[in-house]
Amino acid sequence: MGPTPSRVSCTMLDLKKLRDDPEAARRGLAAKGAEALLDEVLALDAQRRALLTATEALQNERNRVSKEVGRLKAAKQDATALMERVRAINSELQEQATALQPSEAACEAALLRLPNLPDPSVPVGADAAGNQVVRAWGDRPAFDFTPLPHWELGARLGLFDFERGARLAGAGFPLLRGPGARLSRALIQFMLDLHTREHGYEEVAPPFLCNTAAMTGTGQLPKMAEDMYRVTDSDLWLIPTAEVPVTNIYREEIIRAPLPVRLTAYSPCFRREAGAAGKDTRGLNRVHQFDKVEMVKFTTPESSADELDRLVRDAEDVLQRLELPYRILELCTGDLSFAAAKCYDLELWAPGQDRWLEVSSCSNFLDFQARRARIRYKNEAGQTAFVHTLNGSGVALPRLIVAVLECGQQADGSVRLPTALRPYLGGLERLEPAS
RNA sequence: GGAGAGGUGGCUGAGUGGUUGAAAGCAGCGGUUUGCUAAACCGUCGUACGGGUCAAACCUGUACCGGGGGUUCGAAUCCCCCCCUCUCCGCCA
Numbered sequence A: 001m002g003p004t005p006s007r008v009s010c011t012m013l014d015l016k017k018l019r020d021d022p023e024a025a026r027r028g029l030a031a032k033g034a035e036a037l038l039d040e041v042l043a044l045d046a047q048r049r050a051l052l053t054a055t056e057a058l059q060n061e062r063n064r065v066s067k068e069v070g071r072l073k074a075a076k077q078d079a080t081a082l083m084e085r086v087r088a089i090n091s092e093l094q095e096q097a098t099a100l101q102p103s104e105a106a107c108e109a110a111l112l113r114l115p116n117l118p119d120p121s122v123p124v125g126a127d128a129a130g131n132q133v134v135r136a137w138g139d140r141p142a143f144d145f146t147p148l149p150h151w152e153l154g155a156r157l158g159l160f161d162f163e164r165g166a167r168l169a170g171a172g173f174p175l176l177r178g179p180g181a182r183l184s185r186a187l188i189q190f191m192l193d194l195h196t197r198e199h200g201y202e203e204v205a206p207p208f209l210c211n212t213a214a215m216t217g218t219g220q221l222p223k224m225a226e227d228m229y230r231v232t233d234s235d236l237w238l239i240p241t242a243e244v245p246v247t248n249i250y251r252e253e254i255i256r257a258p259l260p261v262r263l264t265a266y267s268p269c270f271r272r273e274a275g276a277a278g279k280d281t282r283g284l285n286r287v288h289q290f291d292k293v294e295m296v297k298f299t300t301p302e303s304s305a306d307e308l309d310r311l312v313r314d315a316e317d318v319l320q321r322l323e324l325p326y327r328i329l330e331l332c333t334g335d336l337s338f339a340a341a342k343c344y345d346l347e348l349w350a351p352g353q354d355r356w357l358e359v360s361s362c363s364n365f366l367d368f369q370a371r372r373a374r375i376r377y378k379n380e381a382g383q384t385a386f387v388h389t390l391n392g393s394g395v396a397l398p399r400l401i402v403a404v405l406e407c408g409q410q411a412d413g414s415v416r417l418p419t420a421l422r423p424y425l426g427g428l429e430r431l432e433p434a435s
Numbered sequence B: 001g002g003a004g005a006g007g008u009g010g011c012u013g014a015g016u017g018g019u020u021g022a023a024a025g026c027a028g029c030g031g032u033u034u035g036c037u038a039a040a041c042c043g044u045c046g047u048a049c050g051g052g053u054c055a056a057a058c059c060u061g062u063a064c065c066g067g068g069g070g071u072u073c074g075a076a077u078c079c080c081c082c083c084c085u086c087u088c089c090g091c092c093a
Helices: A015-020 A022-031 A035-074 A080-113 A150-157 A162-169 A178-197 A212-218 A243-250 A301-321 A368-373 A397-408 A419-425
Strands: A132-137 A202-204 A253-255 A261-270 A289-299 A326-330 A342-350 A355-364 A375-378 A384-386 A388-396
Touching (some): A035 A080, A132 A301, A150 A397, A178 A301, A178 A388, A178 A397, A212 A368, A243 A261, A243 A368, A243 A388, A289 A397, A301 A342, A301 A388, A342 A388, A342 A397, A355 A397, A368 A388
Parallel strands (some): A202 A261, A253 A375
Antiparallel strands (some): A261 A289, A289 A388, A326 A342, A355 A388, A375 A384
């Protein structure tokens, strides 16, 4: 079984817009540090169009002469001269094609590496230091003892077995046991119930591996290949987030369902975390496999800004109901991910480590992913147009568990569980140390 | 994994190597009729990428009938490879 060739649209940013107003694109790309690529794209595009025009002129002639051949033959007349002419055109076309094909491929490859432009409302900044706290919720718990990090708590409570997990797949593949495994499952179920029953999402259970076309559609490929796990003898990658399969549900489709379509999915996520070696090696802060509940939306361009606000509130609701203090950052231009035009991060307070931990990233991609994946709808004028896509974690499990443990810890070594979660744990109120 | 059947526009569904980008029907859109709804009738109705126009409307070219390649002056139509769906068999959670 060979790899499926990906059929990806040549557009990610609108090429015509890039041509018509390169300066606007240049400003946006500069904010994301991808300015140089723009000139490369524009040059490749100019070359490509010149070749395309020449090729199409030849094709036009070939088509006209061929039709004439048919006409002559139908009239029982000699057409040898015209057939010779077409043969000549074809050999010329062969030469054209050897120039055009690499040109188109190069143009598309460069385009696929161009990141999305930041929304004009996004604060300008070079890196994470430029992110802005937009609001915070909840009081950070006060302790009359020194709060422990979750890996200490987990050891005392018998929740994790990192050593044996490493035996199975290496460091960063956590093994949860007993109450730890159950806590994880309870949180997943709690979040899915919340989003489906109260926030208006449809639950989906997607594949956990996706092909190259899907990975390209949402923007993981080509840029993030080294951050993903790949299956060796088929065209499949382990998903780094449910965003990939869920967003690609409508790839190459004109969505007929009324917008917005709001979907939520549980999935494991697999990330190589290339370049993060040695960072956050203890506990659950940064792992190669983790569980997450994801929210994905397909909307009209008119409503995507509002839907982003709702998305953030839906993620916040998870944290509020679990009584966990958090803050919300708006990412600045320099910290936006490849595909995002605007993004809010939700960070939970981890008192045992005295730091904030990101548990959710809520992004509006505008039509960036829709272009790449060709996800469209019919607008009110009846025209086919690209949807806007959004997604956000609702939320990621490991760091959620970290906060539940570190915020809920008591002087006696037990951990108080949030009230809203207890029904999912058979009424359990506390995790007690194994004695 | 083996055998068979099939993949055509939003859907259903015709299709001959040569003015077919593709019959017909449904849906959609615009309109007429109508007290409203329904119905009827008329018209319109694929996508992408180029060129023309400051731009839009519009005009025009090319490509696209699962994907790729081949035969041919000319391919949805013939040939090869691949993918997918369905049915049956085998294997297995």
